Amino acid sequence: MQEQQLISIYEDAGALLTGHFVLSSGRHSPRYLQSAKVLMHPANAGVLGGELAALVNPDDVDMVVSPALGGLIIGHEVARALNKPLIFTERKEGVMSLRRGFSLEENTRVLVVEDVITTGGSVCECMDVVRVHGGDPIEVLALVDRAPQAEGRFDVPHRTLLQLEVPSYDANECPLCREGVLPAVKPGSRGTA
Numbered sequence: 001m002q003e004q005q006l007i008s009i010y011e012d013a014g015a016l017l018t019g020h021f022v023l024s025s026g027r028h029s030p031r032y033l034q035s036a037k038v039l040m041h042p043a044n045a046g047v048l049g050g051e052l053a054a055l056v057n058p059d060d061v062d063m064v065v066s067p068a069l070g071g072l073i074i075g076h077e078v079a080r081a082l083n084k085p086l087i088f089t090e091r092k093e094g095v096m097s098l099r100r101g102f103s104l105e106e107n108t109r110v111l112v113v114e115d116v117i118t119t120g121g122s123v124c125e126c127m128d129v130v131r132v133h134g135g136d137p138i139e140v141l142a143l144v145d146r147a148p149q150a151e152g153r154f155d156v157p158h159r160t161l162l163q164l165e166v167p168s169y170d171a172n173e174c175p176l177c178r179e180g181v182l183p184a185v186k187p188g189s190r191g192t193a
């Protein structure tokens with residue numbers, strides 16, 4: 001699938017907006033990305049999961065593991081396309097862990113799937129948990145990389161469908177505020193999205 005087709009899927013779902021936004025961090029940005037809004041439509045999730053799954057050879061993978069919550073829906077769709085089981089790691093009092101009776105056999109080849117990666121922190125914590133339980137992370141797949149210039153985030157290969165830098169600015173230093181053309185809006189508030 002072409003990158004423009006992928007971007008259209010996001011834009012049509014209201015998951016990728018262009019304008020002048022106040023992010024939940026309080027910073028301002030000309031772009032707003034909310035993957036949950038594209039994945040809320042099962043047909044989108046299925047198509048995107050199929051695209052990610054097509055990047056790997058099913059014979060190289062024993063199991064898909066995703067960090068909750070962000071990676072759950074897309075992880076499920078990738079697992080479905082590969083016909084492999086999916087388990088997930090989740091935070092318990094802030095610490096990423098494997099719960100719910102999930103376990104890994106020694107040397108299980110694990111594909112780690114996430115929706116959006118930026119610093120890669122959750123994915124790295126997820127891989128640490130996999131390793132502690134005897135699994136072997138072989139690759140990271142994600143829908144969107146928000147920091148494609150970043151290097152050395154993972155110690156295994158990673159691939160994403162979209163590389164999408166989302167710049168953000170301190171509210172006092174926002175060039176969009178300075179231009180004063182578009183008022184800053186919170187995504188999801190009335191009149192947007």
Ligand SMILES: [Zn+2]
Nearest residue numbers: 028174176177
């Ligand atoms: Zn601004």
